[in-house]
Amino acid sequence: MAEKLVVVGQGPAGLPLAMRAVEAGFRVVGLDEDEWRVKRLNAGEPCAEGVGAAALAAAHASGRYAASADAADASGFDVCVLTSPVRMRNGAPDLGPLGSAAGRIAPFLRPGATVVLEGTAYPGTTEEFVRPLLEQGSGLRAGDDFHLGHSPHRAEPGNPRWRLGNTPKVVSGVDAASLRAVTDFYGRLVRETVPVSSPRVSELCALLESARAHVGAALANELSIFAAHLGVDVWEAVEAAASTPFGHAAVAPCPGLEDSCLPLDVAYLPWGIRRGVGRGFRLVEAANDVNAHMPAQVVDRLGLALNRRCRSIRGSRILLLGLSPVEVAKTLCRLGARVRAADPHADDFVVPAGVEVVEPDAAEMARADAVVVLGGQDCYDYDLVQRASRFVFDTRGRCRGPNVERL
Numbered sequence: 437m438a439e440k441l442v443v444v445g446q447g448p449a450g451l452p453l454a455m456r457a458v459e460a461g462f463r464v465v466g467l468d469e470d471e472w473r474v475k476r477l478n479a480g481e482p483c484a485e486g487v488g489a490a491a492l493a494a495a496h497a498s499g500r501y502a503a504s505a506d507a508a509d510a511s512g513f514d515v516c517v518l519t520s521p522v523r524m525r526n527g528a529p530d531l532g533p534l535g536s537a538a539g540r541i542a543p544f545l546r547p548g549a550t551v552v553l554e555g556t557a558y559p560g561t562t563e564e565f566v567r568p569l570l571e572q573g574s575g576l577r578a579g580d581d582f583h584l585g586h587s588p589h590r591a592e593p594g595n596p597r598w599r600l601g602n603t604p605k606v607v608s609g610v611d612a613a614s615l616r617a618v619t620d621f622y623g624r625l626v627r628e629t630v631p632v633s634s635p636r637v638s639e640l641c642a643l644l645e646s647a648r649a650h651v652g653a654a655l656a657n658e659l660s661i662f663a664a665h666l667g668v669d670v671w672e673a674v675e676a677a678a679s680t681p682f683g684h685a686a687v688a689p690c691p692g693l694e695d696s697c698l699p700l701d702v703a704y705l706p707w708g709i710r711r712g713v714g715r716g717f718r719l720v721e722a723a724n725d726v727n728a729h730m731p732a733q734v735v736d737r738l739g740l741a742l743n744r745r746c747r748s749i750r751g752s753r754i755l756l757l758g759l760s761p762v763e764v765a766k767t768l769c770r771l772g773a774r775v776r777a778a779d780p781h782a783d784d785f786v787v788p789a790g791v792e793v794v795e796p797d798a799a800e801m802a803r804a805d806a807v808v809v810l811g812g813q814d815c816y817d818y819d820l821v822q823r824a825s826r827f828v829f830d831t832r833g834r835c836r837g838p839n840v841e842r843l
Contacts, residue, residue, distance in 0.1 A: 438463045438500060442510045444537045445519035446473060446503055449555055449589040451484040453517060453625075456600050458495040460624045466503040467510060467540075477503035485781045485815075486591065486599070507540040515550045515621050516541050518566070519589065522556045529558060531565055538566050542573025550583040550617045553635075557642065562586040562635035563610060578610050585609035585618035586635035588642030604628040608638035647720050652687035654723035657730050660689040660843050664737065671833040671842050689843050691810050691831040692730035692761035731763040734843065735771070738808060738829050741841050745827060747805055749773050755804035757796055757821070758811020765791050776800065780815055798824040809834055 441462040443454045454466045468474055476483050482492045495501035502509075510516065520537040523530045534553075545551070551570060553562045562585070567578050578584040585608050592598060605626045609615030619629050632638050656674065663670035670689060678686045739749050750772030756765055759779040768775050769790040777787065778796035787793060794800050796816055801807050801824040809821070809830040818834045828835050831843040 439514040440465070440512055442467055442513040442516040442541065443519060444468075444516065444541060445521070446470075446477060446484065447519065447521070448484045448486065448591065450517070450519035451477075451482065452486045452591070452600050453519070453554070454501060455487055455491050455495055456625050458498055458501045461500075462515075462624075463500045464495075464502075465509050465513075466501065467505075467507065468503060469505060469536075471505045474503040474505045483781065507544075510541050510544045512546070513541070513544060513549060515552070517552045517554050519554050529556075531561070534561075534566070535569060538569040539573055542570045545570060545574035545576055545582055547576065547581045548583075550585075550614070550621060552584075552618055552621070553586045555589050555642075557586060557635075557639040559636040559639045559643075561639060562608075567610065579614060583609060583614035583617035584635075585614050586638040587618065587622060588638060588645065590645070600626065602627050604630050606630045606632060606638050606641050608632050608635045610635060647723075648685070650727065651719060651723045652685060653690050654726040656687040656689045657726055657733075661733060669842065674833070688833060689831070690727075690730065691734045691764060691843065692727060731761050731767065734764050734808075734810075734829075734831055735767045737841075737843065738768075738806060739771075741827070741829055742806060745805075752805040753803060755794070755796075755800060755807045756791075757807065757809050757816050759786065759791075760811060762786055762788060764808070764810060776804070778816075779811060781811075796821075801825045 438461050441457050442465045443450045443457070444467045446454065446466040446468040450466065454464045457464050466477060473483055477492065480489060480493055480496060482489055518534065518537050520533045522534050541551070553566055567584060570582070570584065571577055574582070576582050587605060587607050590603050590605070591600070603626065605622045605628070607615065607618045607622055607629050608631070609618050615631055619631055622629050632641065656670070659673070660670040663673065674688050677684055735749070742749060742752060749768060751774070753774045754768055754776070756775065756777040757779075759765055759777050759782045765775055765777060766788045769788060775791045776794045777791050778794055778800070798820060801821060804825065805827065807821060807825040807828045809816075809828065809832050811832070821828060822835050822837050822840065825839060828840045830840055833842060836842070
């Protein structure tokens with residue numbers, strides 16, 4: 437019988453992992469406390485970017501995938517991956533959801549099983565927080581009785597080239613046997629594994645990657661503000677800079693912090709440095725400040741663009757393609773706009789009051805005073821956006837034309 441994998445959390449990290457594991461021959465239970473999400477998944481409706489309806493249908497057709505909100509369905513697992521999100525609350529990590537996830541699966545741990553924390557974690561989280569919970573709940577010892585490790589979640593939304601299967605995977609374990617078990621597991625899912633000496637190294641690697649992306653976004657965002665005042669198209673400069681074959685990592689402006697793990701990851705670094713050595717992490721803190729103000733910048737730029745068209749935000753019908761960052765929609769509603777949004781990956785609970793969810797069809801675009809490209813997904817027909825819309829404000833560099841203004 438195929439090995440049983442439990443993936444705790446069926447969001448942007450967990451669902452693609454579950455689908456890839458089904459392809460690799462595992463029996464997969466997608467465990468999620470959100471019963472509404474579980475019902476959608478079992479009805480064949482994907483609710484995370486990077487997983488389409490066809491992939492989910494194939495997983496169901498194999499008979500080796502089911503979503504569940506019942507922790508008892510974790511019984512008898514061979515491997516469990518924890519992808520539960522960790523939020524910052526009052527300036528410190530809220531490990532409650534992760535602790536709850538570890539506590540739920542601990543009673544079902546058995547000798548020889550493997551548990552992997554995949555996602556946001558300050559160095560020490562796997563060994564100092566998750567390990568005691570698993571040991572107390574199971575009566576087993578990590579290393580001696582079961583395997584435990586950490587692996588960073590790597591993904592770039594909207595990138596068609598790099599998917600889970602062909603992206604190198606950093607892996608770690610609390611001891612040599614755990615490292616072998618974690619490496620063997622991911623070795624069945626990805627082309628290349630990159631072993632490191634401990635979960636702490638793996639956890640710091642995840643934070644380093646997120647911080648680099650975050651700082652790069654802040655650089656591009658500040659450039660976009662300056663470029664607008666100078667009358668320069670920042671996207672043309674970004675595309676030109678990307679042509680250099682050396683010394684440049686491609687960066688692009690964005691409308692603000694994504695409502696996912698990225699801002700949470702980078703918030704760990706200043707918190708952790710302050711906690712550990714008593715000083716701030718100035719570069720990341722500066723990037724936090726720049727990116728946190730981008731939703732306001734988007735609204736301001738949109739307001740100026742509408743004014744040039746003899747309109748104001750108040751009373752205008754605005755269609756958002758994407759709801760992240762959600763602060764843009766909230767601010768537009770507060771300013772009196774009639775806001776519609778099309779985002780196939782947004783859960784109902786994140787849709788702000790006053791926002792109507794619609795389909796991104798030509799009629800909806802034509803009725804809008806402004807269509808705002810917020811999301812970086814490839815699920816929108818950008819040729820249609822340009823043809824059908826009277827005015828497009830593009831924060832992602834996907835459109836160009838006489839009816840388009842770009843961030």
